[in-house]
Amino acid sequence: MARRVVSSIIALVLLCLVPGTSWGQPGAGDYELPPTVNVRARVLEILSTQPEPGGRDFITERQLVRVVITSGRFRGRTIEVEHFKSGHPVYDIEVSPGDRVVLLVELDGDELGTAFIESPQRDPYMMYLAAGLLAVLLAVGGVKGAKAALSLSVMVLVVVYVLLPLLLRGYSPIPLTTVVAAALSALALLVVSGPNRKTLTAITGTTGGVLIAGMLAMKAGAAARLTGLSAEEAQMLMFIPQGIQFDYRGLLFAGIIIGALGAVMDVGMSVASAMAEVKRVNPEVTPPALFRSGMNVGRDVMATMSNTLILAYTGSAIPLLLLFMAYDTPLIRIANLDLIATEVVRALAGSIGLILAIPITALAGAYLLSWKASERGGDRIRRIQAGRER
Known part of the structure; x- marks a missing residue:
């Protein structure tokens, strides 16, 4: 009897998991998503750094950064990205050659449009910690x-x-x-x-x-x-x-x-x-x-x-x-x-x-x-x- 109860609970949870991705998203087709995509990239080099005297439009520095995309359908493409700094540590992202970043890319039809550096890649380190947790759970x-x-x-x-x-x-x-x-x-x-x-x-x-x-x-x-x-x-x-x-x-x-x-x-x-x-x-x-x-x-x-x-x-x-x-x-x-x-x-x-x-x-x-x-x-x-x- 107890095994039937366990099986019923697990089956109910799995049943909920399947429709959750379809009927659980209200109005998914009611509005048009912006034509952007996030991709992973690696910084190859900093081509130029141009300070902005006076901080026009709250921008104090502009960098031209060459990156190679490492994920998605544009994987392997090398592009140049304008990277802006405002002098505010909350919003500024410091990059150097070899850094792994996440790009926000605007699509022009099926082609790459303007790209921006949105954030450093943080998820690999979270995955490392998750793997460490799993290893400790299994070892202990x-x-x-x-x-x-x-x-x-x-x-x-x-x-x-x-x-x-x-x-x-x-x-x-x-x-x-x-x-x-x-x-x-x-x-x-x-x-x-x-x-x-x-x-x-x-x-x-x-x-x-x-x-x-x-x-x-x-x-x-x-x-x-x-x-x-x-x-x-x-x-x-x-x-x-x-x-x-x-x-x-x-x-x-x-x-x-x-x-x-x-x-x-x-x-x-x-x-x-x-x-x-x-x-x-x-x-x-x-x-x-x-x-x-x-x-x-x-x-x-x-x-x-x-x-x-x-x-x-x-x-x-x-x-x-x-x-x-x-x-x-x-x-x-x-x-x-x-x-x-x-x-x-x-x-x-x-x-x-x-x-x-x-x-x-x-x-x-x-x-x-x-x-x-x-x-x-x-x-x-x-x-x-x-x-x-x-």
């Missing part, structure tokens, strides 16, 4: 590590090809993200630990903790009048060509649910694994004693994991915090900014959901791991005694 975790890598890959695919396209179609973010988060936790834990009561215990605790985090964030966000538009990317969604009227506050809470999922899943599986081990060593342990064991382990986990989300969000906000400190911004102003209030609600709601996942997991484990245990234990003892008498 063995089969378990391979399963963890598989579950991580599937989770990324579901988010990219199911959750995001459906959000882009205008589906309500909160119920959609709740269903996806529950499915992701179930799928990941089933892949890692297999279909058993320990896994079901962890799924129950994870789902409960994530739902609590989402509902708490929704209530607190509504009371604090969070707009969901504090991030620049959220504001840019107002002008996308599909013209979708997003529920921006719902998108904020959806992000909180997804952001808390990994940490809550970690807590749920840690508590469930400890309880399953206690049950294996002592099959006759009572449900109350098993619950206490789960809570004891959970408290130890909580002591470290409760800081995880808060430190993660704090680390991402260090430049902003330095800015506040540099300008001696009053605390009352900082605390009431939409951006800051959003991050505080995100961190605290996720941490509360993480902590409450511990008793939920312990309670579920006390019931699931002890279900019919006394009858099985009694039958086992009676069979052993009968064998000794014979």
Whole structure:
């Protein structure tokens, strides 16, 4: 039965992945894409550098760069590119011979038009890190590590090809993200630990903790009048060509649910694994004693994991915090900014959901791991005694 459940969940996820790329992209044919293409290239040489006195049109330097295209249908073509600098480190890209860059090329029919250096090539280094993560998972975790890598890959695919396209179609973010988060936790834990009561215990605790985090964030966000538009990317969604009227506050809470999922899943599986081990060593342990064991382990986990989300969000906000400190911004102003209030609600709601996942997991484990245990234990003892008498 458990294998059928696992097969059904995996089949459902794969079924969602296929249509996600087609019906998940709203209005794909409703507007004409600009005639541009991104290609990889390698810098061959800097042909000339011309300073612009006075910074006309905010351009302080023009370079003529020769590059060779290394990807796409124009691979192998050598072209000359005008590269502009403004003197602003955020926008300027320093290039030298041998550098690998990404070009934005305007197409003139089927031929190359004007090209610009858009960015350095960063994705190879991300791939190196991903390969390093996979190698460490396999070296340290063995089969378990391979399963963890598989579950991580599937989770990324579901988010990219199911959750995001459906959000882009205008589906309500909160119920959609709740269903996806529950499915992701179930799928990941089933892949890692297999279909058993320990896994079901962890799924129950994870789902409960994530739902609590989402509902708490929704209530607190509504009371604090969070707009969901504090991030620049959220504001840019107002002008996308599909013209979708997003529920921006719902998108904020959806992000909180997804952001808390990994940490809550970690807590749920840690508590469930400890309880399953206690049950294996002592099959006759009572449900109350098993619950206490789960809570004891959970408290130890909580002591470290409760800081995880808060430190993660704090680390991402260090430049902003330095800015506040540099300008001696009053605390009352900082605390009431939409951006800051959003991050505080995100961190605290996720941490509360993480902590409450511990008793939920312990309670579920006390019931699931002890279900019919006394009858099985009694039958086992009676069979052993009968064998000794014979």
